[in-house]
Amino acid sequence: MPEKILDVVAIGNAIVDVLARADQDFLDQHDMVKGSMQLVDEAVSDAIYADMGPGTETSGGSAANTAAGLASFHSRVAFVGKVRDDVLGRVFTHDIRSIGVEFDVPPAADGPSTARCLVLVTPDAQRTMSTYLGASSLIGPDDVDPDLVARAKIVFCEGYLWDLPAAKAALVKAMDVAAASDGKVAFSLSDSFCVERHRDEFLDLVKDKVDILFANEAEICSLYQTDSWDEAADHVAGHLEIACLTRSEHGSVIATSEGERVEVPAQMLRRVVDTTGAGDLYAAGFLHGLTHERPLPVCGRLAALAAAEVISHVGARPQVTLAGLESSRL
């Protein structure tokens, strides 16, 4: 078995976020469902952009945010995703490397531009996202280096990638390498609409390939087609090793295959400004704890702490060193 010199390899879309404030009317006018992520083509992305207010460009992407959070906790982490060799691609690459994440997938030399996600933040701090995947959709199995994955304790995959056949193949390859090299597979359901699009396959994944699952209430209820969170929680706990079930301001529950249920209260650092990245940073805190052999309640508290930091400001990546926050808070 290769030595586990990495804590986590994260695989996901490589996206630059364009954050702007908007009100409910704006969402209604553009047929957006608050709190959700919709995939759009470049023309629709441009049309929404033309209508929206001044933006702030900042690196994003769900699993990439998790990777950034892990690095900020001083975990050893690599990211796999695809950018174009354009301005936003260089922004993404700079930002993720500068926080300490290994990122060596070569950028695409031609084809569509680097992915952009228009993130509209409403006054209630909820975010609604329209994503143009661009170059990010070019990721495929060849971008997954089996040696890299085999050296990681955990491979973390975002459900969003399931929308693209080649990206799906890349995830399956990474999951299989992890399983064959004594690594664990962590998976995020990403978004309830994403779960709806791929429910049967996600159910198979949860039963067969995933060890650690991250899901919010809407996602886990959609997966098991139930309105009862308790029922969904019972189901999922029977299907894999650890399920991290987040419940916004009500905290989270970590359910294990051994019947354990750890309740974790939400944390609050300051006013909630922008919930973008909350789930991604929850995963970062949890996986940091898990790869450092902390007990599950501590993993949960680290998860809640990282989520609390990222929702206290605009943008989906930490603005302070999470390792510092950990030592001052826990």
Add this chain to the structure above:
Amino acid sequence: MPEKILDVVAIGNAIVDVLARADQDFLDQHDMVKGSMQLVDEAVSDAIYADMGPGTETSGGSAANTAAGLASFHSRVAFVGKVRDDVLGRVFTHDIRSIGVEFDVPPAADGPSTARCLVLVTPDAQRTMSTYLGASSLIGPDDVDPDLVARAKIVFCEGYLWDLPAAKAALVKAMDVAAASDGKVAFSLSDSFCVERHRDEFLDLVKDKVDILFANEAEICSLYQTDSWDEAADHVAGHLEIACLTRSEHGSVIATSEGERVEVPAQMLRRVVDTTGAGDLYAAGFLHGLTHERPLPVCGRLAALAAAEVISHVGARPQVTLAGLESSRL
């Protein structure tokens, strides 16, 4: 005389800021003087970028920030500056138009890329800037539409443009059109190093062409080569109609050619997070008041209010509607 359907035409560099946190050691390692702006070429800009932490891209530029602030107060304002037709150029154009500023200078189809300013914010909230001017340096007299300038009550020019001969010619053209069409000329000294580079010409400008001047302590003292702010204030008041002399947390003094001195206390909305844009937004508040025929003490309070808003968050443009802040606060 043309009808004054615009309050202000602002002329300046069209820049996208890349904001990141840094400590004093980083500034020392890169020979940067805290609080100043240095011009760098693309290679130096890239080298600093490679070393710095994760950034946030947001539209900037001194006079452009002032224009954005004026629009946020619901003044009628146009901006003149130059971008390339690249991603950052589209970001700049989108952001300034979406806040309500008229911006119709065609982008450059080739040549250097859109200007970038690396803004390093230290824990004391001071900002230190390294600017690669790129396409912004291509601005020249042909970009100044005399009809546009003649329709504005005030033309506002940033001193930074004086570093470039063609841009300087564009400013002189705009100032002359304003003078010939019953408009006023407002000018910002921009930066003490900028004043050092162009002291004699700035002195001539102040005496001959400028009606309203904006300067902080370091700038006005550099202009008159004195350590005494009082002495500098006396000098400048004899040279033009209105001098707005800012003094950071000590507020500002508005000195007029008629011997009046209006003292304006600084305002504080929340904790000071990032002083980027403080002077630019001070100018926005003052010019908004002046073009709406408010008394000088009110102009000063509007200036202090706009500056207080912009230093309470990261980034150099307002995050709330200043017109709303005005009606709730003054």
